[in-house]
Amino acid sequence: MNNKYKKYIEDFNNKNICFEMFTEKGNDKVKKIIEQIMTTVFEEDKLNSRNLESYIKKILDKIVKKKQFEEIRDTEPETHIQNYVNEALKFKGENFKVNRWRF
Numbered sequence: 824m825n826n827k828y829k830k831y832i833e834d835f836n837n838k839n840i841c842f843e844m845f846t847e848k849g850n851d852k853v854k855k856i857i858e859q860i861m862t863t864v865f866e867e868d869k870l871n872s873r874n875l876e877s878y879i880k881k882i883l884d885k886i887v888k889k890k891q892f893e894e895i896r897d898t899e900p901e902t903h904i905q906n907y908v909n910e911a912l913k914f915k916g917e918n919f920k921v922n923r924w925r926f
Contacts, residue, residue, distance in 0.1 A: 828865035831914055832858055835907070843899035849892045853900050856882055860904070861911045870912075872919045879904065880926040901926075 842853035860879060864870065887893050905923040912920060
């Protein structure tokens with residue numbers, strides 16, 4: 824990953840964002856998930872909306888299956904994930920967006 828993308832993720836991590844989870848630990852988990860997805864966006868060359876949405880779905884389903892932070896499937900956290908991932912896609916120059924209804 825090049826320095827431009829590393830800086831983008833670093834700037835994201837330095838923001839104090841409420842992802843509308845029930846606890847601070849929940850908000851931290853969402854932030855880590857978005858960072859993980861952004862890393863994938865910046866490192867993968869062959870991305871499309873279908874495979875990225877499938878990847879996000881697997882991450883979120885795994886959390887819910889473990890009975891951890893089940894509210895991550897509420898509208899607000901999913902919308903935050905969608906919006907921050909779409910910003911990263913735009914920053915990279917990708918010509919597609921993800922849609923939370925498909926993950």
